Amino acid sequence: MFSDYLTESERQLVEKARVFGEEHFTEENVSRWYKEGGIPGDVAEAYRCSDLGYLGFSPERGGPDVSYTAQIAILAELTKSAGAIMPFQSQLLDFQVISRFANEEQMNMILKRYEETSRPCFCTAISDAGSGSDALGYRTTVRKKDGKLVLSGEKVFVANGQHTPYIMVSAKDLTEESDFISAMPSFWLIPSSCEGVSALPINKIGQKIIPFAALRFDNVELKPEWRLGTPYQALSQFQSILDIGRCIICAGSVGLAQAAFDDAVHHANARKIRDRRIGDFQQIGLMLTEMNSMLINMKAHINHACRSIEQGSGAKLAVALMKKYVPATAGEVANRAMQIFGGAGYTDSSRVGRIWIDCRGSQYAVGTDQIMVNIASRAILDKYAEQ
Amino acid sequence: MFSDYLTESERQLVEKARVFGEEHFTEENVSRWYKEGGIPGDVAEAYRCSDLGYLGFSPERGGPDVSYTAQIAILAELTKSAGAIMPFQSQLLDFQVISRFANEEQMNMILKRYEETSRPCFCTAISDAGSGSDALGYRTTVRKKDGKLVLSGEKVFVANGQHTPYIMVSAKDLTEESDFISAMPSFWLIPSSCEGVSALPINKIGQKIIPFAALRFDNVELKPEWRLGTPYQALSQFQSILDIGRCIICAGSVGLAQAAFDDAVHHANARKIRDRRIGDFQQIGLMLTEMNSMLINMKAHINHACRSIEQGSGAKLAVALMKKYVPATAGEVANRAMQIFGGAGYTDSSRVGRIWIDCRGSQYAVGTDQIMVNIASRAILDKYAEQ
Amino acid sequence: MFSDYLTESERQLVEKARVFGEEHFTEENVSRWYKEGGIPGDVAEAYRCSDLGYLGFSPERGGPDVSYTAQIAILAELTKSAGAIMPFQSQLLDFQVISRFANEEQMNMILKRYEETSRPCFCTAISDAGSGSDALGYRTTVRKKDGKLVLSGEKVFVANGQHTPYIMVSAKDLTEESDFISAMPSFWLIPSSCEGVSALPINKIGQKIIPFAALRFDNVELKPEWRLGTPYQALSQFQSILDIGRCIICAGSVGLAQAAFDDAVHHANARKIRDRRIGDFQQIGLMLTEMNSMLINMKAHINHACRSIEQGSGAKLAVALMKKYVPATAGEVANRAMQIFGGAGYTDSSRVGRIWIDCRGSQYAVGTDQIMVNIASRAILDKYAEQ
Amino acid sequence: MFSDYLTESERQLVEKARVFGEEHFTEENVSRWYKEGGIPGDVAEAYRCSDLGYLGFSPERGGPDVSYTAQIAILAELTKSAGAIMPFQSQLLDFQVISRFANEEQMNMILKRYEETSRPCFCTAISDAGSGSDALGYRTTVRKKDGKLVLSGEKVFVANGQHTPYIMVSAKDLTEESDFISAMPSFWLIPSSCEGVSALPINKIGQKIIPFAALRFDNVELKPEWRLGTPYQALSQFQSILDIGRCIICAGSVGLAQAAFDDAVHHANARKIRDRRIGDFQQIGLMLTEMNSMLINMKAHINHACRSIEQGSGAKLAVALMKKYVPATAGEVANRAMQIFGGAGYTDSSRVGRIWIDCRGSQYAVGTDQIMVNIASRAILDKYAEQ
């Protein structure tokens, strides 16, 4: 889908993603994993052992030496193949995140764990129960109590939150009397087994291969060495993670949309009513045309954002525009695909219904549509004000 | 929601629907029924024994003496209360259908069964596997073989198709060598226990309180007295059933949309970010405004259609316009509600996600959006051509 | 278009509007008036002398004794007939406005002038150059200077602002040191010939039968008796004028949309491509269907608003929802009509292009779409908060 | 706007277009030319003498040696600068067209004329009065009558049709009894002064700098040497002209949209209400965000189409998708810009209203939105059917 912007070797990796998907992501498998809320160990291991397995890690850590665009292209390809949001999406995000924050020791632990289990050993708990959209208005805190670091608060919507041995958690740092520091988020990598940590599953309506949990932290005692990064870098690291994270979400969205489109065109060719393929009805033709245009648009937005990140300029605007446009538009594509399938689109006999539901979740993850508008519009105004 | 067009006694019935829903349709119940794929016997019985229980039957059969608009208003109220498509919807449709077709004997059986079980004893199997949209292009047939009537074919998407002791089925009547008759649909009420009848569940992505099945008829021997109505009336009866059926579907849609809107406004008032209720953000305000307008529009379309049916003029156009506009728009309302809830809208902790999925199914049932456009546009052109 | 909600005698008035339009509003006339920026004296007189001529005045003043809905219906009919925004629209608004404010003497003058010239003798200058949307943030003021009342400021977008002998102008009342009074708008009816009044035409892109002007007031000396109404009633009178004014604007919009729809259906029937009327292409059929639905929606919104005003409850919300929905939707209808006409829709050989442009202006007049969202969303939130 | 896809020297040409626009296209000039229906001779000459003057001609004829994308980029820049559809648009199309068809002699005449007058000496008359959309269903014909070639028919919507000394006209070739040949369009370059040629102005609602005419051909006697190209190439030449022509139209659209966006952002920064710039209202921010996304999408579509043409594969689909998406979307951008300007957007005091009207015309020129859907959907279906 993104081949114009890739090198030859990157293109080969994308092709490997396609082949990997073809082998493992049969609809029978995917719909079973959807019911079970996860992928089996052998698939996770096959992925780790493939050339894609360390995607998200830097080359020094074993990651492939590819551009962001290539990573996005690979994830989009995997998602297209599956027709569902796959754990490889959150995993890519997790590895990108942790690579920015963790020190040598932490990284070694994470890599070792990954080798052992073929799964990321941690989840990323950012959204506070009371203030998902207000990234800096959260109430989860780390304080000093009797000389000890104590974490309290409640996180929601944490992908894989119930299953990982570690939790990466963000908290307001109130350990020092510094307005500056308390305004920054602080990040910690803590064992889920700590006393005071509890997890409750949250039932999502879609994206069920990656289950959700709410996490409570009741006066959890932290060790200082669990801190990720330094207070002073946290904000800019966090910002760059949000940028990458938003691209990753959109990679999933475009993959889903492409799958829905492909399925819909095939159906429009195959399904005949009174010997006419339904694709020849103008109402269906109009939908196909709109869907194709939307795919062009989604890819353009993603490319634009990836390149802005790579070139280090204008990323804020480009990423927000992308994250506003792509997930909602993926839903529009899937919605049309469902209609083209007729009643079958509303059942398990096609995968477009599931795709439609999976698309929807990405209008919140890593920042809602509305927050994107706020970021983008401010960036637009500023860009022109400078002129 | 429709009080302007109702008599005082009709309004009281709607109020009873509200009270019935309040008592029985707690979110705990509804979400359990959703998982279980049906409502428990005591609720079915409570409904039958209420003043609403015989809705859809003529007054002589025990039905309340109310206008179509009132029936629609009652169903909309029940659906709003539940926040889910309820079996009372298909039941109302079934009773309307059967009242038009069945003879005295058949009716007595149906009523008796209803008294005993508090459920309709049959399902309505119209959509052929190969041609849902092409109502007259189906391949399910009744033929004469060795002097016997034999039914063969395959029906899909049959609401409650696996659970009812009888099946109302439509088939091409090839029993006589008459082009006229074979062009008409014929209707039959047959026991599910006949040899050659088999049913397979179809898993829907939503509207799960009413499960689906595919039904196969393999040379099923029919008795002549199972025929519903006469060949010559069948087409016009069928047409009037489609009209009513489309209103019933839309009643469900507007009920769902109203539920989503109500929930969203409450949330927009209650949820505070930095001490501001989120409803005060203009992006949320815009969504609320659009949702309120859509509700006004949906109701106007439904009223317009119901009155056209009651007045016996222009129903074809009014109904098709309604069925095109209402279900899709209900989805738009629900979609906005989901967004207003933030991530919670994508989970079980609110019901708006389920509402959104339930809305979607009504864009196919009793005729897709596209078929409605074809009907409506022809009617518009004809109306003006006559002038 | 609104016959359901009208009495028999009101319906007759609407019919008279139709007949009046048929006689006077030939396309030749209308397009000439469009170029000339006004209607000729004999048409103005014919209107005044018709049964519609005193519409907007109370029955005591000679106005017909009809509901708001009827007034709206009449104006919609006239506009439909013309396929252009007509001066009867601003005139109806002007008469409604002045009837709420003027005292006996002022009314007599206005009526006398109307009898003489068949035109309203004043224009309504509300929007300040700097703050159209911010109705109470204007900078036009009346102050006391050397014991005299002095008006200063600049008004824009004043319909007929260059041509009327009087101007109704709103201004901040700074004549007394009262915060309360200065927070209210004050209204004045002043002769255009006063020293210090100047008018500059503003060229609109549409609605050209009613030309615009900007008005400057340079220390214009006011006589106390030119004040309209009393300070204490001004705000509530102003509010009720806005409500009526918004209905009037929407009456124009729906009239334009109906005209565009009628023309488009006729064209879709008449225009043949390879012997097929273009209305049979599904893409055209889809547009016709959407247009018809939008008309139903627009009328529902207008009815809803008019009845809320008449019943004195919920008008704020109903009117804002209407004013947000109707003008923009009229544009959508006209836009589709233009497309159905093909290239001819972009020329003078049909009137749908002009209709499309005229529609656009109503998305600002008497409050923009955005201001309506702000009013409506607050009213929605409050309504539910009370529950 | 397209710099990513241009070479350095192409980028310099675009910059020259910008400078040329800055110098000549002041708003005062443009709005005067709009009223007058054309640009003055000195501007036409300045353009011809600039480095852009022979755009559309092949390098051998003096045209710059640049890609299609570059030509599009230059035209978009000029249009953005002017905020109006400029004659350079039809001129670029005309030169592209004629370069494909004309023989040496014809080309020399055209170039000579261009040098003399700085205007194209011909207009392009394709659309038949009866069948604009049905490119091969036209009724303009060339027949043999008494051994002479005779042209009869009526063309409409011909840009500059009244003013050029020559007319390029398409006609059904009935000179030979060959079904094959009569199915092809034939093209002719004829003097407007021929007997039997008459032209009538058609008043457009926009794009007024390029006036329209209808042309009648009443048994016009043709000379054989006026034929353009050979019968056998005509169809493929015609197709390639349509492809280029559609790109050119879209270049104009994106230029208009960019102008509207730029103006709107500046206004959103500058206009203050109660000391808040209006861009900070979320409703305005949402519009700005959507506009920016649409611009990204439009450019992506144009790039995609230009590259498909250049690479000679997939052009049919890419061009149709572009021509469906871009002009309508430009209108959406302009529509939002108008709203951001408030009432001023509906007047001459800003140029966004004119831009909005100019945008609209491009939804018909060189093929309507609907025809594009038909082409694109067929191409999509075919592409997948082959797989």
Ligand SMILES: Cc1cc2nc3c(=O)[nH]c(=O)nc-3n(C[C@H](O)[C@H](O)[C@H](O)COP(=O)(O)OP(=O)(O)OC[C@H]3O[C@@H](n4cnc5c(N)ncnc54)[C@H](O)[C@@H]3O)c2cc1C
């Ligand atoms: C599929 C999915 C996966 C997720 N994965 C993770 C994860 O792994 N880890 C994690 O920490 N979180 C995760 N999240 C949570 C996600 O980040 C939040 O849902 C999101 O940030 C919104 O926060 P909220 O749900 O609290 O909504 P709220 O903040 O309560 O927002 C409610 C509504 O108000 C709107 N709103 C808020 N502020 C403004 C404003 N200033 N202007 C206009 N509108 C506004 C929002 O757009 C929304 O419509 C996930 C969510 C989903 C759906």
Ligand SMILES: Cc1cc2nc3c(=O)[nH]c(=O)nc-3n(C[C@H](O)[C@H](O)[C@H](O)COP(=O)(O)OP(=O)(O)OC[C@H]3O[C@@H](n4cnc5c(N)ncnc54)[C@H](O)[C@@H]3O)c2cc1C
């Ligand atoms: C929730 C739900 C409940 C249902 N309940 C019942 C039930 O109880 N009993 C029953 O018999 N059936 C039921 N149905 C089936 C329903 O009636 C069919 O799904 C519907 O009629 C469409 O038929 P199809 O699914 O075969 O689609 P198809 O006919 O295969 O249509 C495929 C696509 O082609 C489009 N299309 C078809 N013809 C045209 C045309 N001429 N022009 C333009 N587009 C066209 C359709 O709109 C659709 O987008 C139900 C369906 C749903 C989703």
Ligand SMILES: Cc1cc2nc3c(=O)[nH]c(=O)nc-3n(C[C@H](O)[C@H](O)[C@H](O)COP(=O)(O)OP(=O)(O)OC[C@H]3O[C@@H](n4cnc5c(N)ncnc54)[C@H](O)[C@@H]3O)c2cc1C
């Ligand atoms: C055809 C026509 C006829 C008219 N007739 C008359 C007349 O007869 N007499 C008269 O006095 N006036 C008249 N007007 C003027 C009209 O009332 C104003 O144009 C309108 O109120 C908007 O004011 P503005 O143009 O100053 O826009 P601004 O107030 O400058 O608004 C600019 C933009 O900001 C938006 N905006 C402003 N505030 C907010 C907010 N709080 N939240 C979100 N967005 C906001 C607006 O919606 C708009 O998009 C007429 C206008 C038109 C177009």
Ligand SMILES: Cc1cc2nc3c(=O)[nH]c(=O)nc-3n(C[C@H](O)[C@H](O)[C@H](O)COP(=O)(O)OP(=O)(O)OC[C@H]3O[C@@H](n4cnc5c(N)ncnc54)[C@H](O)[C@@H]3O)c2cc1C
């Ligand atoms: C600004 C402008 C500039 C132009 N410049 C030129 C020029 O220089 N030279 C020239 O020759 N022409 C020119 N044209 C004409 C243009 O090419 C035609 O307007 C266009 O091709 C449509 O033809 P029509 O107007 O006859 O519409 P029609 O063909 O009458 O179409 C009417 C409606 O039917 C729809 N329709 C038609 N067929 C189908 C179908 N099969 N399926 C679905 N819908 C269908 C159309 O989309 C349209 O909505 C110009 C037009 C405009 C507006």
